[in-house]
Amino acid sequence: MKPISEAHVAQPGLAVVDVAACDDQTAFAVQALLAGRWATASADSAIRVPGEPGVRLRCYLDVRQELGSQP
Numbered sequence: 675m676k677p678i679s680e681a682h683v684a685q686p687g688l689a690v691v692d693v694a695a696c697d698d699q700t701a702f703a704v705q706a707l708l709a710g711r712w713a714t715a716s717a718d719s720a721i722r723v724p725g726e727p728g729v730r731l732r733c734y735l736d737v738r739q740e741l742g743s744q745p
Contacts, residue, residue: 687738696728713739
């Protein structure tokens with residue numbers, strides 16, 4: 675995976691979440707749970723890292739923007 679950019683965590687409320695799971699379906703289920711609550715830049719695909727078990731994906735959250743809340 676690429677290193678985390680300073681821009682992705684430049685302000686309070688921004689977060690980078692790395693998900694490790696046994697398979698794509700599980701990784702995307704976790705991502706969907708996060709995206710159902712906060713503004714999320716989601717991953718389109720999971721990756722397999724040679725020599726490591728399972729799959730990985732990264733998504734970017736803005737927890738200042740809770741979905742379904744009124745401004």
